Amino acid sequence: MQTTTRVAIIGGGVVGASVLYHLTKLGWSDVMLIERSELTSGSTWHAAGGFHTLNGDTNMAALQGYTIRLYKELEEITGMSCGLHHVGGVTLADNQDRFDMLLAERAKHRFMGLETEIVGPEEIKKIAPVTKVDGIIGALYDPLDGHLDPSGTTHAYAKAARMGGATIETHCMVRATTQRTDGTWDVVTGKGTIHAEHVVNAGGLWAREVGAMAGIYFPLHPMEHQYIVTEDVPLIRDMAQDGKEHPHVMDPAGESYLRQEGRGLCIGFYEQTCRPWAVEGTSWDFGQDLLPDDFDKIEQSIEFAYKRFPDLARAGVKNVIHGPFTFAPDGNPLVGPVPGVRNYWSACGVMAGFSQGGGVGLMLAQWMVEGETERDTMAMDVARFGDWITPGYTLPKVIENYQKRFSVAYPNEELPAARPHRTTPMYDLFSNMGAVWGHQFGLEVPNYFAKTGEPTYETPSFRRSDAFDATAREVKAVRGGVGINELQNFGKYRVTGPKARDWLNRIMAGRVPSPGRVALSPMLSEKGRLIGDFTISCLADEHFQLTASYGSQAFHFRWFLQHQEMGVTICNISDQRTGFQIAGPNARNVLAAVTRDDVTTMKFLDVRRLTVGSADCIVQRLSYTGDLGFEIYCDPMDQRSLWHSLWQAGQPHGMTPFGMRAMMSLRLDKFFGSWMAEFSPDYTAAETGLDRFIHFKKNDAFIGRAAAEAENAEAPARKLVAFEVDAEDADVQGYEPIWLEDAVVGFCTSGGYSHYAEKSIALGFLPTVRVDEKPDVLIEILGKMRAATVLDQPLFDPEGKRMRG
Numbered sequence: 001m002q003t004t005t006r007v008a009i010i011g012g013g014v015v016g017a018s019v020l021y022h023l024t025k026l027g028w029s030d031v032m033l034i035e036r037s038e039l040t041s042g043s044t045w046h047a048a049g050g051f052h053t054l055n056g057d058t059n060m061a062a063l064q065g066y067t068i069r070l071y072k073e074l075e076e077i078t079g080m081s082c083g084l085h086h087v088g089g090v091t092l093a094d095n096q097d098r099f100d101m102l103l104a105e106r107a108k109h110r111f112m113g114l115e116t117e118i119v120g121p122e123e124i125k126k127i128a129p130v131t132k133v134d135g136i137i138g139a140l141y142d143p144l145d146g147h148l149d150p151s152g153t154t155h156a157y158a159k160a161a162r163m164g165g166a167t168i169e170t171h172c173m174v175r176a177t178t179q180r181t182d183g184t185w186d187v188v189t190g191k192g193t194i195h196a197e198h199v200v201n202a203g204g205l206w207a208r209e210v211g212a213m214a215g216i217y218f219p220l221h222p223m224e225h226q227y228i229v230t231e232d233v234p235l236i237r238d239m240a241q242d243g244k245e246h247p248h249v250m251d252p253a254g255e256s257y258l259r260q261e262g263r264g265l266c267i268g269f270y271e272q273t274c275r276p277w278a279v280e281g282t283s284w285d286f287g288q289d290l291l292p293d294d295f296d297k298i299e300q301s302i303e304f305a306y307k308r309f310p311d312l313a314r315a316g317v318k319n320v321i322h323g324p325f326t327f328a329p330d331g332n333p334l335v336g337p338v339p340g341v342r343n344y345w346s347a348c349g350v351m352a353g354f355s356q357g358g359g360v361g362l363m364l365a366q367w368m369v370e371g372e373t374e375r376d377t378m379a380m381d382v383a384r385f386g387d388w389i390t391p392g393y394t395l396p397k398v399i400e401n402y403q404k405r406f407s408v409a410y411p412n413e414e415l416p417a418a419r420p421h422r423t424t425p426m427y428d429l430f431s432n433m434g435a436v437w438g439h440q441f442g443l444e445v446p447n448y449f450a451k452t453g454e455p456t457y458e459t460p461s462f463r464r465s466d467a468f469d470a471t472a473r474e475v476k477a478v479r480g481g482v483g484i485n486e487l488q489n490f491g492k493y494r495v496t497g498p499k500a501r502d503w504l505n506r507i508m509a510g511r512v513p514s515p516g517r518v519a520l521s522p523m524l525s526e527k528g529r530l531i532g533d534f535t536i537s538c539l540a541d542e543h544f545q546l547t548a549s550y551g552s553q554a555f556h557f558r559w560f561l562q563h564q565e566m567g568v569t570i571c572n573i574s575d576q577r578t579g580f581q582i583a584g585p586n587a588r589n590v591l592a593a594v595t596r597d598d599v600t601t602m603k604f605l606d607v608r609r610l611t612v613g614s615a616d617c618i619v620q621r622l623s624y625t626g627d628l629g630f631e632i633y634c635d636p637m638d639q640r641s642l643w644h645s646l647w648q649a650g651q652p653h654g655m656t657p658f659g660m661r662a663m664m665s666l667r668l669d670k671f672f673g674s675w676m677a678e679f680s681p682d683y684t685a686a687e688t689g690l691d692r693f694i695h696f697k698k699n700d701a702f703i704g705r706a707a708a709e710a711e712n713a714e715a716p717a718r719k720l721v722a723f724e725v726d727a728e729d730a731d732v733q734g735y736e737p738i739w740l741e742d743a744v745v746g747f748c749t750s751g752g753y754s755h756y757a758e759k760s761i762a763l764g765f766l767p768t769v770r771v772d773e774k775p776d777v778l779i780e781i782l783g784k785m786r787a788a789t790v791l792d793q794p795l796f797d798p799e800g801k802r803m804r805g
């Protein structure tokens with residue numbers, strides 16, 4: 001057996017095989033896959049082999065499209081068959097919300113190059129005749145849907161990889177992974193030890209156990225899953241005689257997916273009465289095994305399916321497949337460099353290996369070979385969860401995800417399982433004030449504050465929700481007096497040391513401020529993509545505080561550690577520093593009442609250390625609301641005393657607490673972009689206008705400089721623009737197509753309702769050549785074309801007098 005390799009991939013399921021192939025495709029041939037049994041010996045061999053592009057996350061949907069198109073390429077390269085059946089598929093909608101979701105998906109597909117279409121009940125009957133369309137409003141038809149042979153496909157990936165120089169070692173159990181001091185790994189197997197520069201965990205059903213060998217907890221859990229194959233069905237037999245195949249049918253109401261198998265049908269369920277598997281860990285004795293049939297568990301689902309697909313009821317059951325496969329808490333894969341563990345990569349938690357495996361392999365290979373992926377991978381990045389995640393959190397979330405697999409995913413939905421998980425000292429106090437909670441990176445965050453009689457649960461919806469009145473009230477309180485909002489949900493980092501300034505100058509594209517000042521700065525990847533949108537506060541010569549997105553903490557900190565240098569110390573203090581922001585015309589008066597310092601001399605973007613009430617605080621003058629505002633940071637132990645001081649001082653000024661819904665409305669008044677909407681690794685600084693914060697005059701070779709300079713030399717092809725939309729009751733959420741002269745020319749990044757201006761606002765990309773014309777466009781929201789006009793000046797305080805004054 002080979003004893004050294006550049007990459008050791010542990011696990012020969014469809015995902016490990018895809019990673020192996022993609023590494024060779026990108027030019028790494030000294031790569032090795034280690035499989036304890038035969039290839040496909042985990043979930044892969046018994047999968048139903050279905051594939052589809054539909055995914056609530058746009059980037060995941062695009063990667064699913066890539067995966068599906070890849071199969072032809074694999075067949076061509078290897079001469080092997082993947083057993084492809086590109087039969088197309090319909091996803092049914094039996095109520096308006098489900099139909100709204102399909103309309104929103106269809107709209108996104110227009111600029112993703114996916115040829116889906118909305119069809120009505122009569123067409124559904126023609127396309128998928130086993131379906132009884134009673135009560136069905138419509139469906140999304142996707143010609144790319146289909147199914148394949150799971151084993152044949154995995155072996156095709158393996159053959160293509162071997163052709164690219166890869167090695168595959170089967171019947172070789174990995175028993176331990178130990179890191180050497182130089183960051184390389186000893187992979188101890190039953191056949192001897194392999195010295196590898198990188199390790200990839202593609203252990204599928206055993207990913208938890210493989211991770212534990214390196215001391216890593218992977219937040220995933222296996223669930224039992226069952227599908228049934230019937231005897232011949234006359235309608236299918238007749239279609240086959242005419243040379244036709246029945247397409248897939250996804251019936252979210254019945255939580256089922258159905259397809260043709262031979263001359264019969266195959267139907268699987270995501271039942272509410274689901275069961276987690278191997279809670280204490282996956283046994284090494286489990287192999288190419290199935291679980292005992294369990295019809296009781298899916299009894300209600302079968303009853304429903306018999307009504308939707310009456311042919312099923314008349315066909316005998318030929319085969320039952322009941323097996324386990326793994327899910328992460330949000331159902332998306334766990335991919336990428338494991339934070340804090342050098343040269344250890346994740347390719348696990350892939351619950352739809354035949355829809356997603358190709359995209360996962362491509363992204364991971366790009367990350368390893370090229371240092372970054374070609375598109376934003378946050379939805380599948382293993383760093384979207386932090387150290388706070390535990391098996392006690394993962395299990396209920398995975399069950400929730402399984403049960404909601406076919407539910408409508410609403411843009412404003414807050415899922416309840418495993419909550420509250422992490423709370424600040426304000427939790428009970430805010431709850432008593434009517435806080436309606438959201439959830440970010442494990443933390444409870446107030447979305448809005450309900451008054452007596454107002455809904456304490458925000459009904460999930462694609463349209464304006466019942467949080468509308470409360471949000472309007474909070475926005476008006478900020479703009480007309482003063483609002484207070486908790487600052488916990490910022491990622492915060494302390495950067496200290498003699499080389500702190502040099503390091504920041506290299507890592508950040510923007511200006512590094514002088515002591516007592518604050519600056520905004522984009523953080524760029526080598527290719528010039530936006531990987532952060534930071535506030536840098538200089539507290540002293542060698543002491544800085546950085547703030548950015550709370551949810552991207554593990555993502556940012558991983559980057560910082562990867563680029564750490566001697567002479568600089570970087571600490572993630574996100575949960576060691578908390579506080580409040582106060583914003584609105586009376587904010588200064590409130591602050592003046594609780595500190596002895598003269599805050600009237602505090603200029604916009606100043607930062608000071610102040611005693612506020614009795615708390616030692618870092619106070620900086622800026623606010624994402626775009627109003628006169630102060631961010632006041634303190635130790636969590638002081639948070640309640642700080643609250644009482646500010647709240648008491650705020651009463652004469654009508655102080656009102658506000659939540660994230662109001663915050664997102666307020667920032668729209670100023671067209672401020674939001675992290676992961678306008679600012680994400682999918683976009684560049686010049687495209688989004690963040691290039692105005694790049695300090696090209698500094699003498700430092702900051703990361704991404706060459707790419708940003710090249711982009712600045714030629715205008716980017718698209719630019720971010722703000723629109724006023726003639727919306728009715730549904731505002732832009734993100735990824736709606738922008739139409740101009742009967743063609744899709746761009747898409748929205750985010751939007752919402754400006755309660756201050758009482759207008760519906762959208763931010764989105766237009767081709768740069770069209771921006772100056774300020775064209776009137778149409779934005780497709782839930783299937784309706786809405787007129788939209790370009791806005792060239794912010795709705796609130798366009799000259800920044802209040803913000804800076």
Ligand SMILES: Cc1cc2nc3c(=O)[nH]c(=O)nc-3n(C[C@H](O)[C@H](O)[C@H](O)COP(=O)(O)OP(=O)(O)OC[C@H]3O[C@@H](n4cnc5c(N)ncnc54)[C@H](O)[C@@H]3O)c2cc1C
Pocket residue numbers: 010011012013014015016034035036037038039040041042043044045046047048049050051172173174175202203204205206207210225226227321322323324325347348349350351352353354355356
């Ligand atoms: C009933 C059922 C139906 C399904 N239907 C579909 C479908 O229609 N479409 C779809 O896309 N997905 C489907 N899936 C899900 C699909 O099976 C998985 O997404 C996919 O198989 C995951 O592949 P994997 O490579 O990540 O993991 P696995 O297939 O579990 O592979 C992991 C491999 O790692 C090996 N391994 C583990 N530990 C070690 C070690 N220490 N040393 C060496 N080797 C090790 C194992 O032996 C195994 O071969 C279905 C799943 C089930 C249960």
